[in-house]
Amino acid sequence: MVQQHGLALSQSPLLENPEQYRRLVGKLIYLAATRPDLAYAVHILSQFMQHPRHDHWIALMCVIRYLKGTPGQGVFLKSDCDLRLHGWCDSDYAGCPLTRRSLSGWLMQLGSSPISWQTKKQDVVSRSSAEAEYRCMAMALCELKGLRQLLMELGVEHDRPMSLHCDNQAALYIAANPVFHERTKHVEIDCHYVRDAVHDRLIATKKVDTKEQLADIFTKL
Numbered sequence: 001m002v003q004q005h006g007l008a009l010s011q012s013p014l015l016e017n018p019e020q021y022r023r024l025v026g027k028l029i030y031l032a033a034t035r036p037d038l039a040y041a042v043h044i045l046s047q048f049m050q051h052p053r054h055d056h057w058i059a060l061m062c063v064i065r066y067l068k069g070t071p072g073q074g075v076f077l078k079s080d081c082d083l084r085l086h087g088w089c090d091s092d093y094a095g096c097p098l099t100r101r102s103l104s105g106w107l108m109q110l111g112s113s114p115i116s117w118q119t120k121k122q123d124v125v126s127r128s129s130a131e132a133e134y135r136c137m138a139m140a141l142c143e144l145k146g147l148r149q150l151l152m153e154l155g156v157e158h159d160r161p162m163s164l165h166c167d168n169q170a171a172l173y174i175a176a177n178p179v180f181h182e183r184t185k186h187v188e189i190d191c192h193y194v195r196d197a198v199h200d201r202l203i204a205t206k207k208v209d210t211k212e213q214l215a216d217i218f219t220k221l
Contacts, residue, residue, distance in 0.1 A: 001040070001041045001044065001059055001062060001063065002062075003220065005044070005059065006097070007044060007045075007048070007055060007056055007059055008047070008096065008097050008098050009097055009098075010053050010054075010055040010056065011053075012053045012054040012055040013053065013054050014051060014052070014053055014054075015052045015053065015054065015056075015057055018051070018052050021048075021049070021052040021056065021057055021060060022049050022052070024060055024064070025042070025045050025046055025049060025060065028041075028042045028045070028063065029042055029046060031067075034074055034075055035073060035074065035075075036075070036107065036114055036117045036217070036218075037070075037073060037217060038063070038067075039105070039117055039118065039119045039217070039218050040105070040119050040217060040218055040219065040220065041059075041063050042063075042119075043103075043119040043120070043121075044059075045059060045060055045063070075113070075114055076113065077113045077115075078111060078112060078113050080111075081110055081111030081112070081113060082111045083110060083111065083151070083156050084110070084111060084158075084160070084162075085108065085109070085110060085144060085147055085148060085151070085158065085162045085163075086108070086109040086111075086162065086163045086165070087106060087107070087108050087109075087140045087141075087143070087144045087162065087163065087164040087165065087203075088106060088107045088108075088109070088140075088164075088165045088208070088213065088214040088215040089104070089105070089106040089107075089133075089136045089137055089139070089140035089164065089165070089166055089215050090104075090105050090106070090133075090136065090166075090167060090213050090215035090216050090218065090219050091103065091104045091105070091122075091129075091132040091133045091135070091136035091168075091219060092132070092219045092220060093126065093128075093129040093132050094125070094126070094132075095219070096121060099121075099125070100125050101121050101122050101123075101124070101125055101126075102121075102122045102125075102126050102132035102135070102136075103119065103120070103121055103122070103219050104119070104120050104121075104122055104132070104135065104136035104139055104218075104219070105117070105118065105119045105120075105136070105215045105216075105217070105218020105219045106118060106136065106139060106140040106143060106215050106218065107214050107215045107218065108140075108143055108144065108147060109214075110147075115147070116143060116147065117215075117218060118143075118218070119218040119219065120139070122135055122136075128170075129168065129170075130168060130170035130171050130174065133166060133168035133170070133171040134168075134171040134174055134175070134194070136166075137164065137166055137171060137175065137194050137205075138193050138194055140164060141164065141193065141194055141197055141203060144162050144164065144203060145197075145202070148162065148202075161201045161202060161203050161204040162202065162203045162204070163203070163204050163205075163206050164203045164204070164205050164206065165205075165206050165207075165208040165213070165214075165215075166205060166206070166207065166208065167207070167208050167209065167210045167213045167216075169207060172205050172207055174195075175194050175195055175198055175205050176195075176198065176205070177195075
């Protein structure tokens with residue numbers, strides 16, 4: 001899928017047979033369970049299931065051609081895993097041209113193997129890129145805590161904080177700063193949620209360069 005695709009604003013003709021589009025996208029939704037590289041494209045294309053247009057069909061065909069050219073791609077689960085959880089989260093800022101909501105993406109790893117990922121539009125409009133990134137951190141934290149609880153039920157203990165990687169320095173400062181300034185009051189609930197997890201040593205936030213951000217593919221291509 002091309003950058004700055006603008007599919008949400010497309011005015012191309014409606015498809016005469018939308019059922020074919022719906023069937024193909026429906027199959028891609030199931031395939032995305034084992035193909036993290038499809039998460040962003042499937043998220044975008046599935047928004048037009050009700051009234052697909054010609055431009056949406058062209059974008060869908062690009063994804064199909066990509067799949068045909070990469071049959072060996074998939075998830076590799078290593079046998080020498082250390083059973084440590086690592087999280088990666090990233091967000092764009094006001095990426096949806098219709099609602100101006102930001103798009104969040106996160107990736108969870110067990111050792112070096114990906115086990116959980118998602119691309120999701122945020123529920124509210126963020127007023128800054130730092131706020132969008134911080135809300136994404138809160139979503140990733142929920143997933144990390146759920147996976148940690150699952151591993152504990154399977155007998156795998158986590159005596160060290162789980163790492164959560166983010167490429168936004170402002171969001172990391174908010175997580176580490178116990179003082180809530182006027183400009184952060186509107187995200188105070190998420191602030192408390194993430195900061196308390198840092199304080200309790202449940203997670204350890206880490207700055208990662210944008211070029212090394214594994215979750216970047218879930219918010220753009």
